[in-house]
Amino acid sequence: MAAPPGTSLDRSYSSARAVATPSTAAKTPPVGDPSSTSDKRKTTEQLNYEQYVARDALQAAAFKDHTDRHISFLRQKRQEIEYYEGLRLLRQTNPGAVFGQGYAGFGNGHTNFKAGIVGPRDRRPVGRMSRELRISREDMKRQSEADEHLVPVRLDLEFDKEKLRDTFTWNLHERTIPLDIFAENLCEDYTFPLHHAPQIARAISEQVNEFHPHIFDPNFARTVDPSLPYTAYKDDDMRVIIKLDITVGQHNLVDQFEWDINDPHNNPEEFALKLCQELSLPSEFITAIAHSIREQTQLFTKSLLLVGHPFDGRPVEDDEIRREMCPSVTELIRPRHLLRDFTPVLYELSDAELGKADKDSERENRWKRRQGRTVGRRGGVVLPDLREPMRTFRTPIVSSVLPGAVERAKPPPQPVSLDDERQETQYHSSRRTRHNTMASQPPQFAPPAPPPPPPPVRVSPTPGIDEGRLIVRLKGPKLKEWMIANISKLGPNAGK
Incomplete structure (x- = not known):
């Protein structure tokens, strides 16, 4: 096999050929001779070698270009x-x-501030004048470890021409929410001026200070005079009748049921939630029912404390209080004649009935707060009224979303001064008089309008041709009739 050109083997082969044929160069034909083409043709090996070299060069150039681009x-x-x-x-x-300064308006705010998580402390209240409540983590942790005793609070206050009636519960051991801040937010929720907040805070503080929690220890009750039989000293069943008369919006709920004030597992909030779910009542009734239960049980607890009841499981000795409590259960089914009294009823009141119920409730609550009730002993203690509890009539909150709320009242129209009112009256009176006068006159027809002026006349003499001759060019829909009527004025050559 012949070696590729340019190798050592190729050079030795060429020298050997030159030695064997020394006269080859002398006998080489000229360049243009066709016989020299066959001697200079490349072999297959040479062509393959050149192709390999060219492809390697292209590959190297492509690889370099790819490397540079990479x-x-x-x-x-x-x-x-x-x-x-x-x-x-x-x-x-x-x-x-990066983002620009931003702009305020159309729901957009300034963007030139450091990004971060916006928490309750960084939230800016819009349109509120009351102070914002801020609670630290230490206070929340300390509050979570304290016991909870909910105090029923009833507000029935009157400010000038406005009235505030609301019911809610307040934790006796609350240490994180100041009363003054709570009162300010309450005033702003009901759209009352903030200067009424001290009076609201004072009313809440008085009711919280007068609260007495119901304490009953079943273990302590078992140690009372063990020699006596169980029924002689033990009467844990202290059931009372809870009466509901709650008005929220235009709906009035009337119901009554039995409640054991000695059972620590009875939860008014859970009971109110279940009752509202069964009756499909709005959430505003849940807090109202729970407050009414706690308020009436507090009346019985306060009455027992006033008569010196030991709360150790013994029967109640006071006749007036014992008369208001339910007797021991002897039958599981309630008698039929009592079913109607222990059935919830929901009334939908009209505006007139709502106003009448509001006045009656206000009059009754005022009389109860002023008089109280004496239990039949001269010079004895005055106990609360246990027969007829106070009705609940809440001031509706201002909202367009919450059920039972009312929308914000529109501002009253601005008073008009006497001078403006007189001017407006005179204007309407003169306008009414002019209208009546025109209506009383017979219809009159206007004279026909004068005919429109004739179309303009344009004089266009042509030098050398139209000299001494007047050319009139008219434009109109009835040109022929007009020319016939005025032929005497135009002359004999007018139509030519």
């Missing part, structure tokens, strides 16, 4: 990474340089 792409991406890293640091320190 290096350029990596350099570009590295610059982008450095740019975005610097942009991230700039956005954290100066957001206005």
Whole structure:
């Protein structure tokens, strides 16, 4: 096999051929001779070798170009990474340089501030004048470890021409919510002026200070005179009748049921939630029912404390209080003649009935607060009224979403001064008089309008041709009739 050109084997082969045929160069034909073409043709090996070399050169050039483009792409991406890293640091320190200053309006605010999580402390109240409540983590942790004794609070206050009637529960051991801040937010929720907040806070504080929690320990009750039989000293069943008369919006709920004040597992809030779910009542009734239960049980607890009851399981000795409590259960089914009294009834009141019920409730509650009730002993203690509890009539909250709420009242019209009213009256009176006068006159027809002026006349003499002759050019829908009527004025050559 012949070696490719340019190798050592090729050179030795060429020298050997030159030695064997020394006269070859002398006998070489000229360049243009066709006989020299066959001697200069390349072999297959030479052509393959040249093709390999050319392809290797193209591959090397393509690889170099690809490497250069890849290096350029990596350099570009590295610059982008450095740019975005610097942009991230700039956005954290100066957001206005990235997002602009922003603008206020149409729900958009300023953007030139440091980004972060907006919590309750950073939230800016819109349109509120009361102080915002802020509770630290230490206070929340301390409050979570304290016991909870809910105090029923009833507000029935009158400010000038406005009345506030509301019921809610307040924790006896509350240490995180100041009463003054709560009163300010309550005033703002009901759209009352904030200067009424001290009076509301004082009313809440008085009721919280007068609260007495019901304490009953079953273990202590078992140690009372063990020699006596169980029924002689033990009467844990202290059931009372809870009466509900709650008005929220235009709905009035009337119901009554038995409640054991000695059972620590009885939860008024859970009972109110179940009752409202069964009757499909709005959530406003849940807190009202729970408050009414706690308020009436507090009346019995306060009455027992006033008569000196030991709360150790013994029967109640006071006749007046014992008369208001339910007897021991002897039958599981309630008698039929009592079913109607222990059935919930929901009334829908009209505006007239609502106003009448409001006045009756206000009059009755005022009389109960003023008089109280004496239990039949001269000079003895005055006990609360246990027969007829106070009705609940809440002031509806201002809202367009919550059920039982009312929408914000529209501002009254501005008073008109006497002078403006007189001017307006005179204006309407003169306008009414003019209208009546025109209506009383017979219809009159206007004279016909004068005919329109004749169309303009344009004189266009042509030098050398139309000299001494008047050319009149008229434009109109009835040109022929007009020319016939005025032929004497135009002359004999007018139509030519």
